[in-house]
Amino acid sequence: MQVTETLNEGLKRGYQITVTAAELDAKVVEKLTEAQPEIQMKGFRKGKVPLALLRKQFGQQILGEAMQETIDGAMSKHFEDSGDRPALQPQVKMTNDDWKEGDDVAVEMSYEKLPEIPEVDLKSITLEKLVVKAGEAEVEEALQNLAQNAKSWEDRAEGAAAEKGDKVTMDFVGKVDGEAFEGGSAEDFPLELGSAQFIPGFEEQLEGVKVGDEKAVTVSFPEDYRAEHLAGKEAVFDCTIKKIESSVPTPLDDELAKQYGAESLDALKAQIAERLEAEYAGAARQVQKRKLLDALDGMVSFDLPPTLVEAEAGQIAHQLWHEENPDVQGHDHAKIEPTEEHNKLAERRVRLGLLLAELGRVSEVEVTEAEMTQAVMAQARQYPGQERQFFEFIQQNQQAQQQLRAPIFEDKVVDYIFELAQVSETEVSKEELEKAVESLEDE
Known part of the structure; x- marks a missing residue:
């Protein structure tokens, strides 16, 4: 077998893989020999069918399997030896279209490799964590809303x-x-x-x-x-x-509290305060996460796989176009060409995505089965009466599983970085937090 480099430009790589007819024939013989002990044919005892007869009977089928396994093996060995990790599934095609049995097999493989990502000193990152306490006015407003619902x-x-x-x-x-x-x-x-x-x-x-x-x-x-x-x-x-x-009007008393599963009005107020502060914490986390991503984006620079950037820019342009044209439900419209702004945003997303993926890989962050099950159940609630069909769809669709796994993985990596970074808490008002969240939407 011979592997010859045909392209080495930036992150783009191309190789010509040649499998000789002799190597392919040896693989066919190997597979037939492995299967021989279990094969029984009329006129022969089990395991005693001659290889020549097996070859005549199963040769073409085994030849196809041998060809695929040999090429896959060559690719695996190449990635193992080179250390390259393809950004997307490599493109593979035979170059001798007129191939016939007895000829060498020539295959062309091309891909874009993932870049070498520089190490980041996560402990040098400084972040501010906004903290909002639930005030009496907010608790009272929420309590009045509960009373209104119970009227x-x-x-x-x-x-x-x-x-x-x-x-x-x-x-x-x-x-x-x-x-x-x-x-x-x-x-x-x-x-x-x-x-x-x-x-x-x-x-x-x-x-x-x-x-x-x-x-x-x-x-x-x-x-x-x-x-x-x-x-x-x-x-x-x-x-x-x-x-x-x-x-x-519903009185604000212990009876109201019991309607909402609390033992007393004070206990209900405590539950409301806890829920409000959890909501504030969720919003504050989004602000803190954006600041982290901004910091990371300014700390690293490396080559980006062009195909990933192009696909991300196209997706951004397509999504924004539909937001601006909500009446268009289908996707049979003309192609939406990304702008320079879309390309710039795509580069940021791809760069940060690759960086977070590498940080997660190095720190061995994993999404557990329990976390995936919880995510699937949360999504399934959006399809009342069709939960079972949704579960089956997820089980059979690798892409759908990845769409659920990706944000969980990202959040776990972000939490990992938060633990290492220098984070200081700042207590702010609800209004100040709202302004900080609004500023994210404006960027």
């Missing part, structure tokens, strides 16, 4: 007019151009006035109605309404008012 209702006095905040129960029929439309009718429908549950202008027109009233509500569907046949059109809803109820 009860009582009938308004006979003849009372509906006000904002009341719940109106009604039958209604919606019509466009005098014709009732599908999905525009309901019976005994409860609507809290001021909840913005219906299209703009609907709920306001019900303020002042009384039980027994018949009210025609005229509204126009928004131009971007999800049902295209109704978008921008005027509609009239004939409403029959059947009940009007006002909300009964």
